[in-house]
Amino acid sequence: MSREELLSKLAQAVIDGEPEDAEELAKQALEQGLDPLECINEGLTAGMTRVGELFSCGDYFLPDLIIGGEAMKTALAILEPALMGDQQRNVLGRVVLGTVEGDLHEIGKTLVGTLLTANGFQVTDIGIDKPAADFIAAIKETSATLVGASALLTTTMTQQKKLIEALVEAGLRDQVKVLVGGAPVTATWADQIGADGYAEDAISAVALAKQLVGA
C-alpha cells in the first residue's frame, strides 16, 4: 500500500470507528517505515477532525465520537512507543499535565504528554476531569516548573482561568509557567487569562515548552 493510501485508510478507520482496522493499519505503517508522527497528524488526527465536523453538522452522534476516539486510541497505542525512540536522557523540565475539570477529552492531552516525554521532559499526566486542586497537588509533589492544561469544550475553557487563579492563591504562580491548549483555545484566550503560552498542537507544544524553560 502506498504512503498516501495508508494515511487515508488510517483516517477512514477513525471516521468509521473501526479500532481493529486502525490497529492493523498502524502496525502496517510502522512496518513500511512510515513516520509515526505523520501517521498521527495526517492520518488519525485528520480522521478525528472529520468526525468532529460530522458531529457538528448532525450526521454523527455521541456513540460515533466515542468509537472514533477508541479507534484513534488503539492506533496511538501502537504508534506512540515508536515516537519514544529518540527520547533524550537529560531532563529538560518537569511538567504536570491534565485535562481540566468537567472535561473528559484525553487524546490531545495524552499526545502532548507523549511528545514532551519523547523530547526530554518529565511528564506527570494527572488525567482528565481534574480540578485545580489536583494540578496544584501534583505541582507540589513533583516540583514541576511547567503546567499544561487541556480544554476541549468552550464551557470548560474557563477552568484554565480558574487554574491560574488557584495557582496565584496557592503562591505557586511564580514557580510554574502555564501552557494552555485544546481545540477551542486560542492565543488571545491564553493572553486574556494570563497564561504563559498557547500551542495549537503537540509539536508546537514541545517548541513552546522548550522556549519557556530556555532549552
Ligand code: B12
Ligand atoms: C473524540 C471526541 C470526544 C470523545 C473523547 C474521547 C477521549 N477519550 O478523549 C468523547 C465521546 C468523550 C466526547 C465527548 C463530548 N464531546 Co467531544 N469531541 C471529540 C472530537 C471528535 C475529537 C477530539 C480529539 O480527540 N481530537 C484529536 C486530538 C489529537 O486533538 P486535540 O484534542 O484538539 O488536541 C491537540 C491540540 O488541541 C493540542 N492540545 C490539546 N490539549 C493541549 C494542552 C496543552 C497544554 C497544549 C499546549 C496543547 C494541547 O495538541 C493536541 C495534539 O496535537 C472533537 C472534535 C474536534 N475537532 O476537536 C469533539 C468536540 C471537542 N466535542 C464536543 C462536544 C460537544 C462533546 C460533548 C459535550 C458531546 C455530548 N453531547 O455529550 C461531550 C463532552 C464530554 C465532556 N464532559 O468532556 C465539541 C465541543 C464544542 C465546543 N466548542 O464546546 C467538539 C468540538 C465536537 C463538535 N464539533 O461539536 N468527545
